[in-house]
Amino acid sequence: MTSDFTRIDGRKWDELRPIFASVGVLNKADGSAMFRLGNTVAVAGVYGPRKVYPKHEEEAERAILRTKYNMAAFATSERGRPGTSRRSIEISMVTRNALMPIMFLDEFPRTAIDVHIEVLQADASTRCVGINAACLALADAGLPMKDFVASCSAGKVGDKVVLDIAGKEDTEGELDLPVAYYPKKKQITLLQMDGITTGKEAREIIALAAKGAEKIYEAQKAALRTKY
């Protein structure tokens, strides 16, 4: 990939937006964190392990992990309708699937671990930023974890493959591909794609997103070290 061009916001093709992460930002939650990638901001709060209600969801052998992704009504330029949407239900589901591989759920049978993600400001990659915040919040809650998963997206604007699409690139871009990456195992735990590409190019885009996620991973670790 040759890549001698500058993007609309001045970044290089493989450059992430500025990252800011902060751990322990809420008082009531057992663990919490805020993650910011450019103008996308999400806060995550973790409750648990705690008793399972409704009771029938309880699992005898392990904890259940419940994730809720929600976007504030004011997070986008047009006001969003508050409450659950089909989109938020799907994102909550893929977020849970992304986090499952790093959890030790067998350690806490008959309990629930609840992860609540609130997107406060949206400028693309909201699910990725939510996952990054959620991981830090889980660690802040003192839960045993195998690793972090770090999430970011890559895509195509015009014919160019770029990391971490934002702003105009998002509304006018051809393709968006978010991933969540489990660095210790070098595994992808979330993968979605919207847009036209070939199998060969998809491989390049996934690899680029995974590389970006490794940088996010370093920022997550640094944020946790700052707190503890």
Next chain:
Amino acid sequence: MISIDPQLVKDMVASGKRIDNRKLDEYRDIKIEKGFVTSAEGSARVKLGNTEVLAGVKFGVGEPFADTPDEGVLMVGAEFVPLASPDFESGPPGEEAIETARVVDRAIRESKVIDFKQLCIKPKEKTWMVYVDIDILDNDGNLIDACSIAAISALLDAKLPELDEDFSIDTEKERTKKLPITGVPISTTIARIGNKLVVDPTLSEELALDSRLTVGTFDKNGEIMLSSMQKGGTGGLSLEEIDKMVSMAEHAGKKIRAAVLES
């Protein structure tokens, strides 16, 4: 329906075998029956092995979305009705039904094979609303693929109603116009069971899988293109596995597209 012990499924797949004697990369038989429902403007009943789904297309006239004032609107829904499986419950769609509908929708929408501009009646004011609703009738696994085949088949079967002067649907006039569709986007699902990859998992195999990848493919001037991807399941996939899964999906997609075009 009897489901088989996931451990047995895993052991068989590990030795390269499947409970229904298929090869790991072999798709089940596909039967497509278009025009199954006369009350719908387009429909298709699809059997994928013992999985059966029915898609119906209905049209309405509505207001276009503000960000696409000169385009038609496509909406896909999936109903996991309780008659299809002991595990389905009545009530609003659950997360699996929502995921299925949205993945099917994205493979079609993102491929851009439907010219939505042609579905606009009067910019900013009136546009065709295309509703694809899919009922699951019998669940033996891989509902995403079955729904995807049914959705595109029903869309290809559909004929637009005629409008009268005040832009309402004239039910008396014969429908002759097909939808402006230039390709056949298809979702194909590959599951990872243990460390093996299998195409088109049955229900018993779904209970044994730890990850799956659904890939939307379509044909553009003889070249296979991708339009969407969705990873499911609670495991992780290596980059090499994803690569193989995409190739398997591209390959299986050809057979499915041929079946859709023949129907």
